[in-house]
Amino acid sequence: MFKMFKKKESDYNVYSPVDGEAMLLEEVNDQVFSTKMMGEGVGFKLKSGEVCSPCDGKITLIAPTKHAFGIEADNGMEILVHIGLDTVELGGKGFEVLQQPGTRVTKGTAIIRVDLAFMEANNVDLITPMIVTNAIPFALEDNVIGNEVSKGETLIIHKEK
Template identity: 45%
Template sequence: MSLRKEAAMFNLFKKPAYCDILAPVDGISLPLEEVPDPVFAQKMMGEGIAFRFEGEKILSPLTGTVLLVAATRHAVGLKGANGVEVLLHVGMDTVELQGRGLEVYVQPGAKVRAGEPLIRIDRGFMEKNHIDLTTMLVVTNGGGYQLEIAKTGVVKTGDPVIRVTR
């Protein structure tokens, strides 16, 4: 039997059927509908969840590859092993800061593990500028998946918050 047939028989090259997207922060998770930005609240970017938190670091919600880092450092896009793509968008109107108050630790093409730091926020700078740091986690290619919000309310970093299945 050929290696290819053997691999197919055991589904060795098949993408995982599901993955859990994890909380990137300790805090309170809330439905997107409660976000004060209509683009996210109306789910124009996709289904997801938002977070209010006190920390300074935002961690990767899954193991995968960095697809994009916004030039203004307010957003990072990731692709997980099963093909799911997510966008982490830090705060409201942070794009207007042109990257000030945000430090990004990754760049496009980088491999990341769930729980690795992606972004550091200068809380003092954000508070001084009255920035709402509600952070959105959105599945941007959800059309081919079933998404289930697994947890809202108090979350700890690494808690499963979205379950993605094929």
């Protein structure tokens, strides 16, 4: 009877929030992320203008400057997706918020749209870290680092074995 309350391994799966290339967090050119001050995670070289939910859950935060969002996953993970480096300096320009805090979303739901032409014209580094901000143990999926990933489709994080 109590098996219905037990989480399956697949409940811990977290997918890519973007189309792009996955990279180690230590390679992100920002010490806040590369030294893992905010938590463990992975970076992405953003290649399309849509940033999506990496899992099923509830949006807990949209930064006032629209460059980041937080989500509380149904599996208990608290995840921060930070679009670009130093993008807080843009004051929200180049970003369009598609979902609001408190909204329930599923993996692959578009959260923020990025104006890639604006970013390129302003020489913005669009490396996008995804951080697990609470201390839930997890593992990176084998063979994702250095490879192309697809938003909502490529498995990035799974339950630590």
